[in-house]
Amino acid sequence: MNIGLYTDTYFPQLSGVATSIQTLKRALEKEGHNVFIFTTTDPHIAKGTVEPNVFRFSSVPFISFTDRRIAFRGLFEATKVAKEVQLDIVHTQTEFSMGLIGKYVAHQLNIPAIHTYHTMYEDYLHYVLNGNLLKPVHVKQFTKAYLKSMDGVIAPSKRVESLLTRYDVEIPIRVIPTGVDIESMNGDQKRDVRPELGIKPDDLVMLTLSRVAAEKKIDRILDLLPDLIEKFPNLKLVIAGDGPDRDLLQDQVERLTLEDYVIFTGDIPHEDVGNYYRMADLFVSASDTETQGLTYIEALAAGTRSVVFSTDYTENVFDSVEFGKTFSSQNEMKDAIETYLRAGKNKINPEKLANKLDSLSAKHFGNEVVDFYKETIASYQDKEVKHD
Numbered sequence: 001m002n003i004g005l006y007t008d009t010y011f012p013q014l015s016g017v018a019t020s021i022q023t024l025k026r027a028l029e030k031e032g033h034n035v036f037i038f039t040t041t042d043p044h045i046a047k048g049t050v051e052p053n054v055f056r057f058s059s060v061p062f063i064s065f066t067d068r069r070i071a072f073r074g075l076f077e078a079t080k081v082a083k084e085v086q087l088d089i090v091h092t093q094t095e096f097s098m099g100l101i102g103k104y105v106a107h108q109l110n111i112p113a114i115h116t117y118h119t120m121y122e123d124y125l126h127y128v129l130n131g132n133l134l135k136p137v138h139v140k141q142f143t144k145a146y147l148k149s150m151d152g153v154i155a156p157s158k159r160v161e162s163l164l165t166r167y168d169v170e171i172p173i174r175v176i177p178t179g180v181d182i183e184s185m186n187g188d189q190k191r192d193v194r195p196e197l198g199i200k201p202d203d204l205v206m207l208t209l210s211r212v213a214a215e216k217k218i219d220r221i222l223d224l225l226p227d228l229i230e231k232f233p234n235l236k237l238v239i240a241g242d243g244p245d246r247d248l249l250q251d252q253v254e255r256l257t258l259e260d261y262v263i264f265t266g267d268i269p270h271e272d273v274g275n276y277y278r279m280a281d282l283f284v285s286a287s288d289t290e291t292q293g294l295t296y297i298e299a300l301a302a303g304t305r306s307v308v309f310s311t312d313y314t315e316n317v318f319d320s321v322e323f324g325k326t327f328s329s330q331n332e333m334k335d336a337i338e339t340y341l342r343a344g345k346n347k348i349n350p351e352k353l354a355n356k357l358d359s360l361s362a363k364h365f366g367n368e369v370v371d372f373y374k375e376t377i378a379s380y381q382d383k384e385v386k387h388d
Contacts, residue, residue, distance in 0.1 A: 001033045001089070001373065002033075002034045002036070002086050002088045003034065003088065003373070004082055004087045004102065005093060006105075007094050007099075008039065008062070008069060008070055008094040008099070009040075012045065013069075014211075014241070014267055014268075014270065015068075016118070016294045016295075017119075020294065021093055023180065023181050024362075027181075027369075028370065031370065034085070036055065036085055036087070037051075037054040038081070038098055038101065038102065039054065039055070039098060040059035040097070041069070055081050057098070059071045059072060062096075070096055071098055071101065079108050082105045083109060087105070087109060087111060088111060088377065089111055089113070090111060090114075091113070091114050091115070093115075095142070095146045110384075112376045114152040114376055115147060115150050115153045116156065117143075117154070117164060120163060143167050152171055152172040152174065153174075154175075155173055156175075157177060158175060174368075174372045176368045176372065177313065179363070180301050180360060180361065186302065189271055193275045193276060193279050194279050202234060203235070203236050204232050204234055205279060205280045206235065207237075207282070207284070208283070209273070209277070209283070210240075210285065210287065211241055211242075212242055212245050213244055215287060216287045216289075217288065219249060219252055222252050224334050225237060225262070226256055229258075237258075237261060239263065239265065240268050241267060241268065246264065277302035277303075280299075281340070281345045282305055282306070283299035284308070284337060285306070285309065286309055287309060288311075290308075290309070290313070293313055293314060293317065299324075300317070300323055300348075303347065303348055303353070305345075306318065306323070309326065309328070309333075317360070
């Protein structure tokens, strides 16, 4: 099968969406499919760099998300490339520039198009004029309009499926949680990153790894830190990643006089992420806006337990305290963190972990997506026959 993935966000940009697309691409290619990435240009890629099966189109930084980009041309060039590689299906990963180009290409080539709904935009309205311009009803109208002429949509979790149902989306919806490339997470580049972060071997380490932005609620973890340090004086919090709220969080660290206990790493290369999870005694996320929870699964793949905000999706992942705990309040988060820090970093039962990871693996993810592709193509062809 020849598959076109259309996205505004792709490596070297670091995000859950970029990771999800890379994981899907590799999983599909391992099963013998041809995958072509249609995405935006990136200033961090040197001119003349050859990226096999990756086609980049002129772009500019996206308003309010300057670390993300939006294409401003490429409609006809993308169609020409898609014809040359003989795409069988278009799979869009964004509702914006490259997503619209993907829809146009599918229409021109008379092939089906499906979409993955990655982002709960209602959680991000504060980025646009502090939430004074766009309201949830506008998100519903926009989403319905984008999906109306699509042939199917993937929801990474039940939470997203419920949202799309509430939006009265009428096309087929398939819940397919994003998998994790377990081999990549536990690859050849293993090393101890504690020394370069100035962390002692006997220090307790909490890790949070994400875009450093308001919706990730990292400030709530910092609020708990003074009390936690009273009980665990050798505790360190590593905030891995970068983003618009880094300065605000550094100010909060200074106000709480936590400079000796909090480490900001900045962006981490994707191939190094596994080393950060392995370095930690516990992964913590206070974000209540996750649709995929990739970081939770990555931590689990590296053998590190998690304490994360409770959603329908996380309850399925953390169905045993051996993997981690979920919480719904600050007190619950604090209690869960204390429980794991007291217990220390004991190894998760290997057999139990292997069974859990198998259901969350990139291979399983890829197979589920391919099944949806095949059903969508068959349904599309049936419609075409009836139409004729």
